[in-house]
Amino acid sequence: MxxxxxxxxxxxxxxxxxxxxxxxxxxxxxxxxxxxxxxxxxxxxxxxxxxxxxxxxxxxxxxxxxxxxxxxxxxxxxxxxxxxxxxxxxxxxxxxxxxxxxxxxxxxxxxxDAFGFLESLKADAPGGWSPAAGPAAVLGAGGAARAIIVALLDAGTPEIRLLNRSRDKADALAAEFGSRIAPADWEARAEALGGAGLLVNTTSLGMAGQPPLDLALDDLPATALVNDIVYSPLETDLLARARARGNPVVDGLGMLLHxxxxxxxxxxxxxxxxxxxxxxxxxx
The missing domain is CATH 3.40.50.10860 (Leucine Dehydrogenase, chain A, domain 1)
Incomplete structure (x- = not known):
């Protein structure tokens, strides 16, 4: 076949x-x-x-x-x-x-995928998004994360804080992509949001049929853009909680379309x- x-x-x-x-x-x-x-x-x-x-x-x-x-x-x-x-x-x-x-x-x-990710931020972020807004916190270290890391590096993001449930995968990506990648332990994910200009979830956590994403947003600046590449559901719990505290949000459908x-x-x-x-x- x-x-x-x-x-x-x-x-x-x-x-x-x-x-x-x-x-x-x-x-x-x-x-x-x-x-x-x-x-x-x-x-x-x-x-x-x-x-x-x-x-x-x-x-x-x-x-x-x-x-x-x-x-x-x-x-x-x-x-x-x-x-x-x-x-x-x-x-x-x-x-x-x-x-x-x-x-x-x-x-x-x-x-x-890198093109689609950046185009979705440009098109859908309320008020736009600039890499100059500060460090990006990226959850996950799989294939989607690799594309988003390349996109953010090429856009000029000064620092990418990489958080993955298996720390060794985050460390491997840091070794591959260079000094702007700052891996951190999954247990420190909430603290890693301090001062960030962008938060991106590339994991399946929060997707329909998957476990929820357990992430406190207390340290995330209210101006930080929050993106979840999941589009089923279109508004994940992460996006709903971010929106409720005043953060601008971008859902995952735009990346697929672009x-x-x-x-x-x-x-x-x-x-x-x-x-x-x-x-x-x-x-x-």
């Missing part, structure tokens, strides 16, 4: 691979843009178990009309060996989420926009 079918091969096609992939909202996102711009094209969910990834990647350039794919768990790192080119940001993050089939049939990989823009433009030839109508369609 490769995840492909032969129906409508000649129209431009893209999709999202993962295992599982049923939960993905990417088809709603790209489907909205296709309809909005009156484009002939398809975007499908493509369930690919890990043991089929090699065959899928080998077949991808041979499929008529296929322009590229988004990549989600568990393939973001596993897809790297099958790519002829990987852009510098994706190399630093160590994962890809967007693959484009080049005219010569080779595969180009990129990671638009990260899709570069791939859609590469595959379908139109630069799409993130609008309130798009948010409503993806949430529906």
């Amino acid at each position: 490769t995840g492909f079918d032969t129906e409508d091969d000649i129209i431009p096609r893209a999709g999202v691979i993962g295992w599982p992939v049923d939960h993905s909202r990417s088809p709603k996102l790209h489907g909205f843009w296709l309809q909005q711009h009156g484009l002939s094209g398809r975007y499908d969910k493509l369930p690919v178990p890990p043991e089929d990834l090699a065959a899928f990647m080998a077949d991808l350039p041979k499929e008529p009309g296929f322009r590229g794919i988004n990549v989600t768990i568990p393939h973001k790192v596993a897809a790297l060996p099958y790519l002829a080119q990987v852009d510098p940001v994706a190399q630093r993050i160590g994962a890809v989420n967007t693959i484009t089939v080049q005219p010569d049939g080779s595969l180009h990989g990129s990671n638009t 990260q899709g823009r570069p791939g859609f433009e590469a595959w379908f030839g139109v630069a799409p926009a993130v609008t309130p109508e798009l948010r409503a369609a993806v949430l529906a």
Whole structure:
């Protein structure tokens, strides 16, 4: 099984691979843009178990009309060996989420999560956000955290306080990304919020069906922007508590929407926009 079918091969096609992939909202996102711009094209969910990834990647350039794919768990790192080119940001993050089939049939990989994160802050933060606002406190040390660390470093954030339930993972990221990363013990997470200009939760804590995020916000400045990359629920307990104490907040949906823009433009030839109508369609 490769995840492909032969129906409508000649129209431009893209999709999202993962295992599982049923939960993905990417088809709603790209489907909205296709309809909005009156484009002939398809975007499908493509369930690919890990043991089929090699065959899928080998077949991808041979499929008529296929322009590229988004990549989600568990393939973001596993897809790297099958790519002829990987852009510098994706190399630093160590994962890809967007693959484009080049005219010569080779595969180009990129990671638009860092772009999507920063664009969501620019677009959705009440009053805007500037790295000059002060240190960022980042919860988690997984793949999403890696993308956000790269985004914050490139934006000029002076210090990133990295808090993870396993301290060794935070230490490893500090060794990899340099002196602006300041790892701290998970038990000290509340104190690490003092003087921060930004708080980002990249963990699954607080997501529907997951344990809650236990984090006191007493030391967080009231001016600090709070972002939770979880978008199910759209307003997590962290965002609700931050909003109640007066902090500006940004939910996790914007990162998903904005990260899709570069791939859609590469595959379908139109630069799409993130609008309130798009948010409503993806949430529906």
